[in-house]
Amino acid sequence: MSDCNHDCGSCSANCGSRTQEQTNFLEPLYRESSVKKVIGIVSGKGGVGKSMTTSLLAVAAMRKGLHTAILDGDVTGPSIPQAFGLHERLLGNAEGIIMPALTNFGIEVVSLNLMLEEETQPVIWRGPVVSDVVKQFWGKALWKDIDVMFVDMPPGTGEVPLTVFQSVPLDGIVVVATPQELVGMIVEKAVNMAKMMNIPVLGLIENMSYIKCPDCGKEIRVFGDSHIDEIAEKYQVPVLGKLPIDPKLTEACDNGLIENLENIYLDGVIDLLV
């Protein structure tokens, strides 16, 4: 590795220069939980549509008849409950195990926003506390017979997402980016981070790729030309989708109706992921 500091105790990469056994940071599941497949939704920075993509993928999986869950790991900016219109407070069982909330169509959700006294309360916690919360969402919740779980990962490639990468046994990740990010190195950093952790990159999704003129149907590339195919080729990963800026998506998210939306953009993707 080019940035190796030869301190294997502080690194999770399983590279050729490793001199110490790899430490296992994985958080165990609660004994009554079972999750067949765990997919992390990752972005190089915030606000690019990671939660939107997580929600759309979960809805698509649920519609395929899979028992689906969302672990909202974006602890400081949790937007999953809003997209599904969830507001009730989460309950714990006698052992203090979190019981996930159920959406109208049966997706199981755990999110910090369902635990706060006030949904508008800011979460101003330091990194280790944030990553600890995500670990607890994985290990201290009752995830019963889940076929596929989507983890809305904390944004970026810093300490918090790194700890989540190490604590939750991800089967793979999907990277979401806007066209601007695809010009820079942010996406490549996210892809490389996953590779260093030996986590397969299942594919890339370009969000806010274009806007369709409602009058003539022409696709306008507001943020410039797409570079997603070049990056996908460079890293040999598939492009799973290109989502336009669609006011119907914003409206559905804002009104908690994401499950009622016809999921035209990511419908076919589930067969490639699960």
Ligand SMILES: Nc1ncnc2c1ncn2[C@@H]1O[C@H](COP(=O)(O)OP(=O)(O)OP(=O)(O)O)[C@@H](O)[C@H]1O
């Ligand atoms: N393709 C799209 N068309 C229309 N609106 C979108 C689209 N993608 C995302 N949005 C809207 O943009 C906002 C940000 O999206 P989202 O919350 O999914 O981003 P995020 O990457 O999860 O951000 P953060 O990491 O800050 O939580 C939301 O209001 C969402 O409804």
